[in-house]
Amino acid sequence: DAKTTQPNSMESNEEEPVHLPCNHSTISGTDYIHWYRQLPSQGPEYVIHGLTSNVNNRMASLAIAEDRKSSTLILHRATLRDAAVYYCILQDNYGQNFVFGPGTRLSVLP
Amino acid sequence: ETGVTQTPRHLVMGMTNKKSLKCEQHLGHNAMYWYKQSAKKPLELMFVYNFKEQTENNSVPSRFSPECPNSSHLFLHLHTLQPEDSALYLCASSQGGPPYEQYFGPGTRLTVT
Secondary structure, eight states: OOSOBOOSEEEEETTSOEEEEEEOTTOOTTOEEEEEEEOTTSOOEEEEEESSSOEEOSSOEEEEOTTSSEEEEEESSOOGGGOEEEEEEEEOTTSOOOOOOOOEEEEEEO | OOSEEEEOSEEEEOTTOEEEEEEEEOSOOSEEEEEEEOTTSOOEEEEEEETTEEEEEOSOOTTEEEEEEETTEEEEEEESOOGGGOEEEEEEEEOSSTTOOOEEOOOEEEEEO
16 A cells, blocks of 8 residues: 555646645655656656655755654746646665555646 | 657457567666556556566456566566457656656557457
């Protein structure tokens, strides 16, 4: 079973920021927090990952709670192309137990 | 274009057929993965190979047989499949160590008749 919980769906307006939450209360000290997204009719796409500190890349930002039991993926300005299912996944240090949950389906309204 | 290619993109096969899915990665990675995505279900990890050795097999039926001849190629051999095996089969690759950032191929859409 997935070790993370996410809302089933979220909506955003185009060009506004989006905050996608993820709870992972059973995270262990060496688990990485990964985010992927899957656009319609495509394979999943890596978005960002983190361990303890907040992370930024060209696609998004990842804010990790101090106790690491939750995290938030931030899309700074949503576009129509960001409409996808977003997955928050924990991965252990050995690369095992990589379990996808149902994710959050993000709709972006023009 | 992720650097991971899969062939064929679509496959229709009967329950008595034998077919193979192919995955190739051009990223210099050492780990490769097979996933199954059925309609309205989360992705399910099937097999993991790290440095050509199988490191994970998530209770997959023996009618699915993986093969990893080298770090760049991964096959999934299929025989005597069932209609419920119809799904999107995705291949991914990553470095052989943490944080295992995975790059996915476009998938093979398999229909078993």
